[in-house]
Amino acid sequence: MAKDKYKPVCTFDELQGVSYLTRNIQYKKQPTSAILFVYEGTPYAYANHCMHMHRPLNCEQDAIFDETGKYLRCSMHGFIFDPKTGECQSPVCLGQRLQALRLEDIEGTLFFAEKHLTLVE
Ligand code: FES
Structure with a gap:
């Protein structure tokens, strides 16, 4: 992955220090958000979209x-x-x-490694 083509999401240390983070994203041409967290030492990201009634997991x-x-x-x-x-x-x-979003860890900085995903500021 060309590092300069993608915006960093956060650092691994930053993510490990909180219960979770959200980021606004454009995924498959739809504006949405992503949730990121560290679980058992591994960073994970998912589209923040519950399939039950299409709400963000942290809506309430x-x-x-x-x-x-x-x-x-x-x-x-x-x-x-x-x-x-x-x-x-x-x-x-x-x-x-949940829709999993691949992450890539480059020297402690996390990037989304998804073709149809853009990080929105
Ligand atoms: S459990 Fe019902 S919207 Fe997520």
Whole structure:
């Protein structure tokens, strides 16, 4: 990846120091946002879009994890998701996945590594 072609999202250290970050993005020509977090030492990013009723996971609370810290949780109706795969664990949407967004770590700085994604300032 040509580093100068992409804008940095954040540093790994910055992400590790918070529960999560959001970034405004354009993905597949649609304005949306991304959630980013570190889980078990690995950075992850997903489109911030719950498939249940099309809300951001943090729409009702400033949080994307449940109280155990083991699952992502949509604050609208409480559906939970595997943080490593984005797979919904709640019966209504069981097996459906959040849209994963690939990240690339270049010397401690994270970049989106998705063809159809633009970071919006
Ligand atoms: S909109 Fe996410 S659980 Fe209903």
